[in-house]
Amino acid sequence: MYSEIVMEHFKNPRNVGEIENADGIGEVGNPACGDIMTFYIKVKNNVLEDVKFKTFGCGAAIAVSSMVSEMAKGKTLDEAMRISHRDVITALDGLPKKKHHCSNLGSDALHRAIEDYQAKLQGKMYEKPGDGPEVCECPVRDIEDPEEAPYCATVCERSSK
Amino acid sequence: MYSEIVMEHFKNPRNVGEIENADGIGEVGNPACGDIMTFYIKVKNNVLEDVKFKTFGCGAAIAVSSMVSEMAKGKTLDEAMRISHRDVITALDGLPKKKHHCSNLGSDALHRAIEDYQAKLQGKMYEKPGDGPEVCECPVRDIEDPEEAPYCATVCERSSK
Amino acid sequence: MRIINFDHMAASPVLPEVVEEMLPYLTERYGNPSSIHSVGEQAEEAINDAREKTAALINANPSGVIFTSCGTESNNFALKGVMLANRAQGNHLITTGVEHFSIMHAVKALEKQGVEVTRLPVDKYGMVDPDDVETAITDRTVLISVMHANNEVGTIQPIGEIGKVARKHGIPFHTDAVATAGVIPVDVEAMSVDLLSMAANPFYGPKGVGALYVRKGVRIAPLLDGGIQENGLRAGTENVMGIVGMGKAAEIALREMQARIDHLMPLRDRLIRELPEAIEEVGLVGHPIRRLPGNVSVTVKYVEGESMLLFMDMEGIKIASGSACISRSLKVSHVMLAMGVDAATAQGSLLMTLGRDNTDEDVDDVVRVLPPIVRKLRDMSPLYKKSSKVKASA
Amino acid sequence: MRIINFDHMAASPVLPEVVEEMLPYLTERYGNPSSIHSVGEQAEEAINDAREKTAALINANPSGVIFTSCGTESNNFALKGVMLANRAQGNHLITTGVEHFSIMHAVKALEKQGVEVTRLPVDKYGMVDPDDVETAITDRTVLISVMHANNEVGTIQPIGEIGKVARKHGIPFHTDAVATAGVIPVDVEAMSVDLLSMAANPFYGPKGVGALYVRKGVRIAPLLDGGIQENGLRAGTENVMGIVGMGKAAEIALREMQARIDHLMPLRDRLIRELPEAIEEVGLVGHPIRRLPGNVSVTVKYVEGESMLLFMDMEGIKIASGSACISRSLKVSHVMLAMGVDAATAQGSLLMTLGRDNTDEDVDDVVRVLPPIVRKLRDMSPLYKKSSKVKASA
Ligand SMILES: Cc1ncc(COP(=O)(O)O)c(C=O)c1O
């Protein structure tokens, strides 16, 4: 199911943990959907000096978190903000389609941590956006045209965007 | 599918043929249903001195004809008129259910031959009754309750009686 | 006794290479493709491999191939699934009078539920006229279903032309290719087919496994609702072993198809030529040229099919018949009736379906064994002497 | 690596005796039961023999046993067939909120076609109350369907009592016994069951073959229309080999059932006792006593099922989970939700289904291997530290 890189990151996730007095914290997901990711960042001279995460979720969610933390470390905030879902999937050598949405929230969590940091800089509370789809469901069965929804994740992605 | 006795009669049918100047001739069946049987009888002192048949039909129809001809030979007309479908099936050590109706017309053909003989005796033409079911069909598929018609032949029998 | 199988359409032995491929999935590779762990993944990969091979046989996109439990399920799924999913679009179905039972009775079931049906006539060869298809189309038509080749009489329909008509009117086109897929070239692109039913046994795969091809974009509802196997369109734990066998058989069929056809056609044509030479009043049923390579369907007048078949069976020769006595429904083949064969003649139906294991010797044997059987039965038949055309044989 | 199969509900290896019985039907006994000649008769006899053995397993009349391609087909056939055949009588169906997908989605499909549905609630153990069944009955009710035991949480329903209610009101009663037939005693007479779904793999028969029992007198329409196989109720060329395997497996299951139960229950009970001793905040899901003999269903808080399952897989231990990530539908198990388990806890579902090949050593291994995996994942979990109830582990 998973690529070798995914399995490698899943087995040996990098940068697990919390950062005490983190400069920014970002969280996405909800347990009904299956995955929750929290990212912690330490920023110095506009560069991500340290990135750590905690993740509750499937193999993909853990590998994504680990990969994102590695990709982000050492990058400027602008660079890190440009890490996309697609970049993560590419770096992981692919993810199963149904994992594209629910489990690929690592970069979102990172971006929220950065936004949290930037909001704090400006002295205001960062306003957390909505927490992803409340229920990450697969309506294949409720649609008569399978081509409208051949894979759960496709639907998931569409309904949440 | 068939009992040994059926197969034996099918392989070596007794009394096949016609009787020239027969005292009575009886015919049942129609080709759409699958079986046609013609019985010829020779009567002497109210006894069936000779019985012959010609049959177009399946293995069961041929075996039934052969068995009926054997059972009838030497019997009085009254005795022969009492040979029933059931007697024939018993003598054959059973028939597949779906063959009960369409192929078990041998005794009917015999009875008609006797009736034909008796009618001629009284100097009038024997009035041939209707020729069995026009179409011997299996309506399992048209009935929602399979228990009403689990076997084709059951239905066949019912609809023709 | 030497057994001659001339009833390949009913049952063909599975190829040894196919058996070999299937066996591990009965024992050590017992995984369920739905399981997420490695034992399950192995099964899933096997199924996807079989899907690619099956798709290649009909030149289809593998993602459109849905495995089923038989040709009948594929046919029921296609018809009921498309009609149900398109109720908002329309309620009219076009089919023919010569379809296999699994289409014919599925159509009847739909009719009882309110679907409007047009059943196209056929000519004396069993052929549908593509113009008739076009004429039958209404703005409520949501499906056209015409079989590729008839299993009983061998006639191959002009599917490509019918496909063009369907495509022109934007109506989904289904073909029952159970008798052809793996046997003669089938190409869903060239034939403009949107849904296609097939089964594994006609090309020496296992019995009890089939597939439905559904082109991307066709609206269809599942027949078996449940888990999300087969892309959500066919729930139920997969017959993994059977599917693997179908894939392997498809691979071999694609490779050997031309050789198989080249082997079958001369045997078929010998029988078609020699049987009427050996027996009076034998008629060929179906098209003389547009015909399945292994199909010999004839009627023998004045005798009934089952009795011939039983005597042949005693000689080790396995054949079939469209007679009423043989059909479990006790009806003469609706296909022959639709072609205008009269009921009494149709009772004398003999259906021989040849396969890769048949030889010239088999043909010799049949041409030698059948005539005395027919003579014996005709001598017993009340219809025979009635016919003025024929003088009684010795 | 030693493989431990704790996922028998997904896939059990076929018994060697069953494999042996099946093999000839793949090769030399390749006949089609519908053929009238001897090769076909051989296959027909084999199927009827299998029918008797399968019927004996559930104490049913063999003529009521219809072979299908899987438990899902049996369930779809039962529900759709009875609702369709009884439309004139009524349109109301009673079922529960904890059924298998193949019931749940078939019911949804029927609902879309206008069938009225009552879904009964369950208690925290997943049990249905027979009184609720009685209360739900209206004069339009034509079918009650309650599963015998739940495959995910192991709870065994009071089927006998529900059967009595149904019988009292003269309403056909269907039970999905895929998880129980061949596993624990099933008796259609004692349980007053009119229709019963089963599949072969749960009792070590092949995958992709099942059966539906239909009591004489129950009105049902076919799901697969076509030929007159299976008494006209299930058309399509039979998976002869699979059916033969189901029959043989049924015969063995009947003979060995008590021994299998006596072997499974102590292993199950050790896991149920020892896992919560080895890992904090592990909860049993389902009924502690009225439970399938091989079912261990637990939730491990603060971690998600798939990640546990993958680590177990690396150690050779095959298990399942009802977590959203694992289900292909990306939804948490509706069964656990119906029982009142909250969604986050349900994500930590682990489902172990034991079988005849499991040993005490397997239990030892799981109890040894799982705790460090859980510890590692909890250390990574943002939910774990948030919980005040638990102190972080080293
Ligand atoms: C209770 C129950 N019903 C139905 C099914 C479906 O059976 P199948 O997978 O054979 O279609 C299962 C499968 O595990 C089951 O556990």
Ligand SMILES: Cc1ncc(COP(=O)(O)O)c(C=O)c1O
């Ligand atoms: C043309 C055609 N369609 C459908 C079927 C049904 O296939 P199955 O017997 O696999 O259900 C057959 C079977 O011979 C067939 O010949």
